[in-house]
Amino acid sequence: MPMLAATTPSLRHFPGMGGLLSLLVLTCLASLLVGAGPVSPRDAITVLVGGGSEEARFTVTALRLPRTLIGLVVGVSLGVSGALLQAITRNPLAEPGLLGVTAGSAFAVAVMLVLGASAATLRVPVAQLGALGGCLCVMNVVRLRGVGSDPVRLVLAGAALSSLLAALTSLILLMDQRAADEIRFWVVGSLSGRRLADLIPVIPSLLVAGLLTVTMARPLASLALGERVAKGLGHHPGLVRLSIILIVALLVGGATAIAGPVAFVGLVVPFAARAIAGPDIRRTLWFCLPLGPLMVLVADIVARIVVAPSELPLGVLTALCGAPVLVAVVRARRLPML
Numbered sequence: 386m387p388m389l390a391a392t393t394p395s396l397r398h399f400p401g402m403g404g405l406l407s408l409l410v411l412t413c414l415a416s417l418l419v420g421a422g423p424v425s426p427r428d429a430i431t432v433l434v435g436g437g438s439e440e441a442r443f444t445v446t447a448l449r450l451p452r453t454l455i456g457l458v459v460g461v462s463l464g465v466s467g468a469l470l471q472a473i474t475r476n477p478l479a480e481p482g483l484l485g486v487t488a489g490s491a492f493a494v495a496v497m498l499v500l501g502a503s504a505a506t507l508r509v510p511v512a513q514l515g516a517l518g519g520c521l522c523v524m525n526v527v528r529l530r531g532v533g534s535d536p537v538r539l540v541l542a543g544a545a546l547s548s549l550l551a552a553l554t555s556l557i558l559l560m561d562q563r564a565a566d567e568i569r570f571w572v573v574g575s576l577s578g579r580r581l582a583d584l585i586p587v588i589p590s591l592l593v594a595g596l597l598t599v600t601m602a603r604p605l606a607s608l609a610l611g612e613r614v615a616k617g618l619g620h621h622p623g624l625v626r627l628s629i630i631l632i633v634a635l636l637v638g639g640a641t642a643i644a645g646p647v648a649f650v651g652l653v654v655p656f657a658a659r660a661i662a663g664p665d666i667r668r669t670l671w672f673c674l675p676l677g678p679l680m681v682l683v684a685d686i687v688a689r690i691v692v693a694p695s696e697l698p699l700g701v702l703t704a705l706c707g708a709p710v711l712v713a714v715v716r717a718r719r720l721p722m723l
Contacts, residue, residue, distance in 0.1 A: 399668065401661055405675040412682045416453040417445055419686055421693040451581045455643055456685050457678045458584060459576070460650065462591060462640040464677025465598065465670060466633045467651020468658065472605055472666050473629045474523070476539055477656070477714055480707075481516070481637045482648030484526075484543030488550035489519030490641040491572060495554045498568055499561045509586045513638025520630040520637075522546055540715075574645040574700030576685050587639040594635040601628050602667045609666060647700050649707020650680055656710055680706065 417433065418426040424444040431437040432445040463481065470486070471479045481487045493515025494508055526542045558568060604620040612622045640647070654677045655669060662668035684702035691697060 399662070399671055402672065402675070405672070405679070409675045409679055409682075412679055412686070413453055413457070416456065416682050416686055417449050419690060420444065420449055421689045421696050422448075447580075451579055451584070452576045452685070453682065454581065455579045455584050456576050456682045458587065458591065459640045459644045459647065460654075460676075460678030460681035461674055462594075462636040462677070463647060463650035463681070464654035464658070464673035466636040466640075468655035468666065468669050468673050469598070469605070469629050469636075470520075470523070470633050470651065471655055472609065473626050474539070475609075478540045478652070478711070479523070480649065480652035481519075481633065482646065482651060483540050483547070483711075484519070484523045485546035485550060486516050486519035486523065486633065486637050487641055487646045487648065488547040488554075489517075489522070490515040490638050491646050492550040492554045492557075493518070494642070495557050495568060495572075499557050509590065509639060509642040512642035513590065513634050516638035516641065517630070517634035519546070519550075520634050524626065524630060540711075572645055573698040574647040574703075575688075575696075575698045576644055576681075577696055577699075579643060583643045587643055590635045591639050594632045594639075597628060597632050597635075598670065601625060601632070602670060605629065606666050609664075644699070647681070647703055649703045649711070650677060653703075653707050653710050654680055656714070 418429040420429075422444055424441045428437055428441040429445050429449070432441050437445075466486075467480050470481060470484070471477055490512040493511045497507055497511045523543065526539060526546075554572070604615065604625045607615045607618045607620055608622055608625050615622050615625070637651075654673050657676050658669045658672035662672045680703070681699070684706065685699050688697040688699055688702050
């Protein structure tokens, strides 16, 4: 135990982490207080202190609280998966939504619905299998000469894959109106209408992904120094990459299963985390933990109030945040190799 305490990171090892965590707590509180419905922040505060009307209690506890918790999980999953994917591809533009990983997950769920399977029981594992297929496609593209070494070409290849999968998904849904009705609210990417019951099936696989990430953090950091260095330190580069692909599939598939396709979180969050933490992937992953939920929850809060009493899809707001970052990285004279 003393040795574990000596090696466990604390806030003093991560300057700025305390401020990010405090900001995340305030954002979670704002997510409970603010919404597009008739329940005002004052009504929500009354509920939080144990009072309030029946309508206010239902809105806060049955609608906003599950939405906030799911936003936390989705933000962490997409932020960490983006950092891991960028690390193994050594490419700052590698993002699940841009490289077809999210589209693969959505396509798999669409196929499942058309085949008549139960979305409630099978959506999570099917989405994770689809994300795994997208990850494998990404790694095959990385191996292509002139593509994997060029961030812009890699994104173009990923965009082509995403477009193909999106077109196939639309074609499948046009063939089955029942599946189209069931998936329409989900495929746009949103936290609206989600329940705690939607989160429970995802928890086991996300815990496994978290444990694997902790285990693979050190080998991944050594791989950033080069394959020869990693081998010299006793790590197997191929096994490290395969493990990271599995982790990304679990994280992206789980997030997509409960919130639908949400793009650019996996691009913006690692970009911001590296700006704070530096190039060390272990520090980057730690900073992705608060930054991911911050981006998702802030975007979700804005989506509720910008066109109230209606709501914008969450994916629209994350795209507005992510597009300028994508343009900035592409226009940079030197794209950093991670």
